[in-house]
Amino acid sequence: MTTVEVPLHAVAHARAGDKGNRSNISVIPHLPEAFQHLVEQVTEARMLAVFAHKGATRVTRYVLSKLPAMNFVIDDTLEGGVNGSLSLDGHGKSLSFLALGDIAVRVPVACIPARSPYHKPAAD
Amino acid sequence: MLAEQLRRRIAARIRMTTAYIGCGAGFSGDRFDAAVPVVQTLSRLQGERFLVYEVLAERTLAIAQRLKREDPEQGYSPFLDAYLPLVLADCHRHGIRIVTNMGSANPLGAAKRVLALACELGIAGLKVAAVTGDDLLAVMSQAQVRAQPVMEGIALDERPIVAANAYLGAQPIAQALGTGAQIVLVGRTTDAALSLGPLLHVHGWGERDLDLLAQGTVCGHLLECGAQVTGAYFSDPGFKDVPDLANVGFPIAEVEADGSLAVSKAANTGGLVSRATVIEQLLYEVHDPHNYLTPDVVLDLGDVTVEDIGPDRVRVQGARGKPPPATLKATVCVDAGWLGEGEISYAGPNALARAELAASVVRARCLTIGIADPVRVEVLGTQAILDGNTQGRRARVAPPADGEYRVRAAVRSHSRKIAQQVADEVLSLYCSGPAGGAGVRQHVSSQISTASILVDRSLVKPEVTLLEAS
16 A cells, blocks of 8 residues: 655644643544544654644643544643733644644555645655 | 423423524624524524524633723623624514623623613513623632632732632523523623523423533534634635635534534535534544533543534534533633733845844844843744744744745733833834834733632522513
């Protein structure tokens, strides 16, 4: 089976929310067949590494197989959150796209939706 | 109360009454006219129909408390007069009842304003209920509030408390609807309670119906951010396309007595309701999905399934409930000084180098004038929004030398003067910075910090007051 390395953005979508100084980021596969690859590769440790520069101290991952989706809870990543952050984005709402862009996954080509722009470079 | 609950429950089963709940707003300042197509759609449906508006953020409530202190008639949502006149007459005509937290710091004041509004619009015979009892400072001293355990947020030091409000659940809202009120105005409740309250009222669900309460809480959670479940805050062109986002339709949920839940949206609108849009919102601001705490039920999403059952129509089932915690969560707001910000743009050839030079000038000037508070100076256009205050990202693609970049400086300080000084250092770049600096904007704003505390339920006694036009 042909596999490709792509940004998480090619196979999943995500939304970030905040409570205090904690962020939660859902990771939802575009296609259910991608889910098991995401469970294997998008680990708590990798998510923590992506948010290390923002002071994240711990990541807890919840796997919801029936949706299917994963929910990541990232502690201390908002530098005080809306209460204290100097970032334009105190809520950390843009952080879902940080995870989607900075985490790479290796998946079978069939895990990328048929009409995804990510198929174009592979066709060259 | 129990007999009434049983009566309603049996009646709902026999009549197979469907509850329809539409959402008119998902945050304070959400699109004022979004509810109009929702009301049009609801008016054509048979069953018990409700329109809910969620407009009360933590900060919004703190500002409202300040306003109420200055004028006891004020302190309800400043947007009440922007939202309700657009739908009040149609809701009244079609028997669509409104539940909203536009009561903010003053639900009674809001109820009076709604009655006055009805009078201005020539609507006769309107009954309006206010739910009060969430304001802890009405029943506790500041010292007593400070003595409660903090579960999240800043430590409650000696700073004066601006607001302290417990999150009420759905029961008082159901009770208010039980009085026959057509409009229910609340202050701080859980956002989900705005939908769960009507469901308790229509279907007669009781506190032992934990799985039904869980389904109702999922319904409320999906609706509480307005169009975030109908394709807004979702569109990613080429990857997740949403038709006609400019006319995005707000959501409508259909809930049966057995907890069956379908989510759709207002007719003749843009947007999208799909598995993907619903799952994104289902997990929004959820931490442990097996233990989502509310005053009504502890929600477990572990067995929830989401399926497309028609165009813009999604079924959600499988929510499980556990008994709610003994304590209630409350939000305490304290004054947090000032945020000072300034921005300036550089465009064209070598813009990145000029912007980076401007940023270094501001950093040097903040040292020269002795700013002790932490200052963040960044170059927007380089994905700086994803950086930390003191560290950049590891993975970073070098931004192009030419282009358009915006320098931003920000400081938080207890001194308004210092906040202004940092913003002014950006302004000074007009004549004292690199070539071509343009478009300065400055913003100095007062800040509120929050902490979440846990309070004993016995301290919080919700009350319902019914008002009718005299």
